[in-house]
Amino acid sequence: MSHPHAERPRQTVAIVGLGSIGGVIAGMLRAADRHDVTACVRTPVDRLTVERPGDVVQTPLRAITDPLQATPVDWVLLCTKVHDVPHAAPWLTRLCTPNTRVAVLQNGIGHVERLTPLVGGATIVPTIVYYNSERLAPDRVRFRPADHQEFAVRDDADGRAFAELLDGTAMRLLVSEDFLTLTWKKLLLNVIANPITALAMERMTVLRRDDVQALCLETLREAVAVGRAEGARLRDDDAAQALATILTYPAEAGTSMYFDRLAGRPLEIEALTGAVVAAGRKHDIPMPVNNTMFTLLRAVHDAHVAAGR
The missing domain is CATH 3.40.50.720 (NAD(P)-binding Rossmann-like Domain)
Incomplete structure (x- = not known):
């Protein structure tokens, strides 16, 4: 512009x-x-x-x-x-x-x-x-x-x-x-790239694995359902589209959460996975994958905080 x-x-x-x-x-x-x-x-x-x-x-x-x-x-x-x-x-x-x-x-x-x-x-x-x-x-x-x-x-x-x-x-x-829909589409990218690179302690290359991509799609489908309940105009294929977008990023690229974990800093989990989990609970939408991701991220985050980093 x-x-x-x-x-x-x-x-x-x-x-x-x-x-x-x-x-x-x-x-x-x-x-x-x-x-x-x-x-x-x-x-x-x-x-x-x-x-x-x-x-x-x-x-x-x-x-x-x-x-x-x-x-x-x-x-x-x-x-x-x-x-x-x-x-x-x-x-x-x-x-x-x-x-x-x-x-x-x-x-x-x-x-x-x-x-x-x-x-x-x-x-x-x-x-x-x-x-x-x-x-x-x-x-x-x-x-x-x-x-x-x-x-x-x-x-x-x-x-x-x-x-x-x-x-x-x-x-x-x-x-x-339609800023709300764009916000949720960006959140879709963040709820797979950030948590998975941080938990695996690998850059975007980890997202090239077939099993990890299957995990990404399940995570995204849950998030799409939550975003719709929040008023975002998300389609059934937005989960697959978000994953396809992430796979266009360079394999050597990192994420903010990945770099924070390497440095032992607190993780930005409440604003990403935590936001999806909170909205899902509000609308009573089952989110087994995002809840599991959130639990693991909280464990890493709390360990960093306990260590005084």
């Missing part, structure tokens, strides 16, 4: 969370140099490197490490994991006013309800992130473009404003009137 932007004023943008997702979007916005970008981080950095297919983007980056250094901005791009939102709260308090838009670059569903108490009257703009990324170092990330687009947003004034914010970055964006 492209918009003329020659006469538009620069906006102030704060990136909260400079992991794989945040690092990519921060680097792309800085390279386009249309806005004043600040990274809100724990580890100070002054330059950012984004590895892309065919080239490498290197840009200077302003970073602050203390919420007390933050001042209100036009846009906050919230790029933390869902379970890290409480740690982002001090940043949101300082960065947000009723004139701020908060774009949520997170997995899962229910972002508006979760964040409304924390943003001081700011407008929350849910997004769907499709690109695959990997954090190589605090100041270096690897970006793998998605098949059709890197983002999707609602077809409303705030969604279109986010599309305009990304002008000049080469990030492709879909504006859709």
Whole structure:
């Protein structure tokens, strides 16, 4: 999606969370140099490197490490994991006013309800992130473009404003009137790729196994039934389509949950498998496969927490 932007004023943008997702979007916005970008981080950095297919983007980056250094901005791009939102709260308090838009670059569903108490009257703009990324170092990330687009947003004034914010970055964006269905289609991808790579401790190559693909299809069929009950317009073949989409990703690609398990960090299970399980229970839909996956993921997560990682 492209918009003329020659006469538009620069906006102030704060990136909260400079992991794989945040690092990519921060680097792309800085390279386009249309806005004043600040990274809100724990580890100070002054330059950012984004590895892309065919080239490498290197840009200077302003970073602050203390919420007390933050001042209100036009846009906050919230790029933390869902379970890290409480740690982002001090940043949101300082960065947000009723004139701020908060774009949520997170997995899962229910972002508006979760964040409304924390943003001081700011407008929350849910997004769907499709690109695959990997954090190589605090100041270096690897970006793998998605098949059709890197983002999707609602077809409303705030969604279109986010599309305009990304002008000049080469990030492709879909504006859709049926954002709920797109959200559940993205969740279908996440409830197989993330849990299975994390539990198997293998990258996407594990999804090439026939037995694992059979497991994926059972997981997806349950999730499709739940998504329909939630109002998403999902078809019978969306389970097979989600698996086919996942298999187009490079075998060497990882997932956020896979990388978190390798590092001994808490897993983002409540926002992914946990969201499907919770919605399924609400609608009294049997989910034996997703429930089993959720139990195993909780066991790994709790072990990491007990170890103090």
